[in-house]
Amino acid sequence: MHIVLTTVVLLLLTVAMLLLRILWDLIPSRLRSGIIMVSFVLVLLQAFFAATRWGTTSDRLNVVINWLAVAAYELLVLLFSRLSPRWLTSLSAGILLIPAFGASVMFPLTELFDASTHKAIPIANNFFYQIKPWANAGNGNKGADVIISYRPPFAPFLRHKVRTVSFNERQCNPNATIVVPTPAPETVLGRCPIEPADSAGTVDKLIPLS
Numbered sequence: 001m002h003i004v005l006t007t008v009v010l011l012l013l014t015v016a017m018l019l020l021r022i023l024w025d026l027i028p029s030r031l032r033s034g035i036i037m038v039s040f041v042l043v044l045l046q047a048f049f050a051a052t053r054w055g056t057t058s059d060r061l062n063v064v065i066n067w068l069a070v071a072a073y074e075l076l077v078l079l080f081s082r083l084s085p086r087w088l089t090s091l092s093a094g095i096l097l098i099p100a101f102g103a104s105v106m107f108p109l110t111e112l113f114d115a116s117t118h119k120a121i122p123i124a125n126n127f128f129y130q131i132k133p134w135a136n137a138g139n140g141n142k143g144a145d146v147i148i149s150y151r152p153p154f155a156p157f158l159r160h161k162v163r164t165v166s167f168n169e170r171q172c173n174p175n176a177t178i179v180v181p182t183p184a185p186e187t188v189l190g191r192c193p194i195e196p197a198d199s200a201g202t203v204d205k206l207i208p209l210s
Contacts, residue, residue, distance in 0.1 A: 014097070014100070036079070039073075045069065046069030123188055128148075147164050167192040172192035172203040179207070188209060189204055
């Protein structure tokens with residue numbers, strides 16, 4: 001999952017934000033104001049995406065926004081450490097930077113280095129799904145998440161993640177999973193074919209859309 005590479009890049013990003021904090025007084029005041037304003041916007045935008053499960057339809061753009069928000073958060077925290085009393089604000093800034101290296105922040109950032117693409121497959125009524133493979137290195141288990149999202153017709157560049165359902169290779173072939181509509185408009189059916197191929201049947205999961 002590119003954890004090592006992500007950690008190294010995040011450390012370099014933190015060093016860059018620290019250098020920016022050190023050279024802050026050399027930056028023109030109007031530019032400083034603009035940087036602070038943009039930083040607040042990025043942090044709030046990412047917080048909104050995380051809290052509401054909204055985002056853009058581009059996985060790459062979403063992860064870039066995430067990285068920019070992390071950089072903006074670090075910069076704001078480091079600038080906070082310039083306030084008085086320095087010993088207290090510096091200590092507080094060190095504590096506030098720790099969550100930036102937590103698993104809940106790190107794992108989504110690794111997607112920047114994932115070269116694979118996840119095709120958006122339409123279902124019906126502006127819903128679509130994507131299949132994202134995963135692997136658990138600890139026990140060798142592999143599988144895929146089926147992510148169902150809604151794309152509003154008035155803003156087709158946005159999406160709202162509605163449900164995520166997981167299948168693993170011990171059950172079926174997750175990468176061959178399909179999602180089909182059901183007679184009830186508030187549900188869809190996730191259907192994962194059982195392997196080997198001569199085994200009949202599928203692993204089915206009824207997925208609510210609300």
